[in-house]
Amino acid sequence: MWEHTLVVGTEKVETKLSDGNSLLHTLDARVKVAVCTLFAFTCALSSSLSFLTLTGVFLLFFTIVYLKNKLKDIAYSLLFADSFLFFIVLTTAITYNKGEIIKLGFIPIYIEGVKYGAFLFFKSNIILLTVIVFMSTSTIFEIAHALHHLKVPSKLVQMLFFTFRYLEVIKGEYNRLLKAATARGFKPKTDLRTYKTYAYIVANLLIRSYIRADRIYKAMLCRGFKGEFPVYKHFKLKKEDIRFATISFTFLVAAFLWSLVWKF
Amino acid sequence: MHISEGVLPGWMLITGWGLTAAGTAIGLKKLDNSKIPAAALLAAAFFVASLIHVPLGPTSVHLVMNGLVGLLTGWVAFPILLVGLFLQAVLFQFGGITVLGVNTFNMAFPAVVAYYICRKLLKSSSTASIVLSGIVAAFIAIVGSGLFVAAELYLTGEQFTKVAELVIIAHLPVAVVESVINVFVLLFIKKVFPELLEVNYAAS
Numbered sequence: 001m002w003e004h005t006l007v008v009g010t011e012k013v014e015t016k017l018s019d020g021n022s023l024l025h026t027l028d029a030r031v032k033v034a035v036c037t038l039f040a041f042t043c044a045l046s047s048s049l050s051f052l053t054l055t056g057v058f059l060l061f062f063t064i065v066y067l068k069n070k071l072k073d074i075a076y077s078l079l080f081a082d083s084f085l086f087f088i089v090l091t092t093a094i095t096y097n098k099g100e101i102i103k104l105g106f107i108p109i110y111i112e113g114v115k116y117g118a119f120l121f122f123k124s125n126i127i128l129l130t131v132i133v134f135m136s137t138s139t140i141f142e143i144a145h146a147l148h149h150l151k152v153p154s155k156l157v158q159m160l161f162f163t164f165r166y167l168e169v170i171k172g173e174y175n176r177l178l179k180a181a182t183a184r185g186f187k188p189k190t191d192l193r194t195y196k197t198y199a200y201i202v203a204n205l206l207i208r209s210y211i212r213a214d215r216i217y218k219a220m221l222c223r224g225f226k227g228e229f230p231v232y233k234h235f236k237l238k239k240e241d242i243r244f245a246t247i248s249f250t251f252l253v254a255a256f257l258w259s260l261v262w263k264f
Numbered sequence: 265m266h267i268s269e270g271v272l273p274g275w276m277l278i279t280g281w282g283l284t285a286a287g288t289a290i291g292l293k294k295l296d297n298s299k300i301p302a303a304a305l306l307a308a309a310f311f312v313a314s315l316i317h318v319p320l321g322p323t324s325v326h327l328v329m330n331g332l333v334g335l336l337t338g339w340v341a342f343p344i345l346l347v348g349l350f351l352q353a354v355l356f357q358f359g360g361i362t363v364l365g366v367n368t369f370n371m372a373f374p375a376v377v378a379y380y381i382c383r384k385l386l387k388s389s390s391t392a393s394i395v396l397s398g399i400v401a402a403f404i405a406i407v408g409s410g411l412f413v414a415a416e417l418y419l420t421g422e423q424f425t426k427v428a429e430l431v432i433i434a435h436l437p438v439a440v441v442e443s444v445i446n447v448f449v450l451l452f453i454k455k456v457f458p459e460l461l462e463v464n465y466a467a468s
Contacts, residue, residue, distance in 0.1 A: 037361065040269075040361045041277075044269065044362040045274040077357045078357070082268050084265060084267065085271075092424070095423075095427070098423075113423070123269070124270035127270050128360060135354055136357075155295060155343070156292060156347070158300050159304040160350065162304030162305065163308045166308045170305065170311075171315075174315075188319045189319060190320055192444070198316060198445060199444070199449045200449075202329070202445065203452035206449070206453065209308060210460055210463070213304070213305040214301075216305075217301045220301075
């Protein structure tokens with residue numbers, strides 16, 4: 001999935017979802033990050049199907065109302081982004097070793113295993129949807145700024161900022177190196193020459209990024225860098241932000257209580 | 265290998281975040297202000313390197329290079345990998361927010377171990393010891409993180425026993441490919457820009 005997004009040399013490395021001006025995009029990133037963390041962790045800690053379903057409905061409401069023209073992208077990244085999940089679901093279905101078995105040719109399939117796998121898949125996707133709805137709708141710069149206000153160490157935030165800022169540049173560098181190799185007849189195969197070529201490309205990438213980082217730091221010093229970034233756009237809590245936070249929080253508590261009383 | 269959201273039990277997610285927070289705190293404390301851009305661009309370079317799919321017989325494996333991050337940066341590997349994995353989670357829904365702690369620890373801790381075991385070898389000027397350090401670092405980092413993933417799945421419940429075994433097996437060919445790449449990367453850097461092997465991220 002990410003290959004798709006990154007391989008295109010000129011396209012920006014940014015979440016496709018972060019451009020837009022719906023309510024979800026204009027909400028305060030601090031509130032969004034906080035709500036996202038709260039939702040993601042309660043879902044991860046919960047094993048109640050009713051709680052997860054209720055949360056899923058809440059998130060789907062946001063998705064359908066505010067991200068309706070991105071539904072295809074969202075479905076794609078939910079279903080296909082995670083090969084590890086597929087791997088887990090498949091192997092549990094075959095190797096659960098408990099309960100009834102259906103034979104599919106040579107392969108035994110455990111009903112309990114399939115059920116368990118389906119539950120994991122559902123739970124995992126609810127958590128992913130939380131991140132998509134509340135976090136991927138902000139730009140990385142907004143998230144970094146929000147993390148700074150949420151007391152994440154400043155060095156870490158600066159690293160996040162720089163890494164994201166230069167991701168595209170380094171990716172461009174890689175594309176150029178690869179193009180140069182291809183122009184000299186490089187065709188990837190399983191042999192030592194291929195590995196050597198890739199290794200030299202990686203080594204070049206590392207060296208060039210180090211030299212570039214040195215230039216960046218010197219340029220920053222020239223402009224009076226004293227260990228922190230001045231911020232031009234300040235966050236200001238609006239009425240909508242408070243309303244959104246209250247509704248989300250109330251919903252979470254209500255869904256939690258509901259699933260305690262009313263299991264389905 | 266990233267563990268997906270929703271698979272591991274809560275106590276493990278919280279332990280993972282705790283360990284990653286501790287490792288990152290040590291890494292950030294050691295990281296000198298003037299080296300923040302260098303560490304960040306290294307993170308970007310490793311992010312891009314992990315997009316490279318190296319052919320291996322009929323399939324391909326993607327580079328992980330956490331051993332190399334460890335060799336070059338020591339404890340700073342923690343914040344570097346944390347930032348890289350965070351970006352993958354937000355940009356591509358790869359891995360996730362709640363398992364970010366566990367995933368970072370799985371990759372960064374073996375990388376730090378590799379640093380302490382191999383840094384003496386790397387200082388030597390003989391080719392043989394550089395080759396050795398590349399191989400050892402790749403094996404410790406890749407097999408180490410494979411073992412962590414397997415152990416976490418194993419502790420989650422008996423339904424994952426088979427998955428845990430498969431995870432370890434799947435990491436072995438990756439370790440071999442990665443050690444070959446590591447050796448050539450280190451030899452190239454030693455020849456072309458040896459300063460990079462001696463950069464001290466702790467002070468300018």
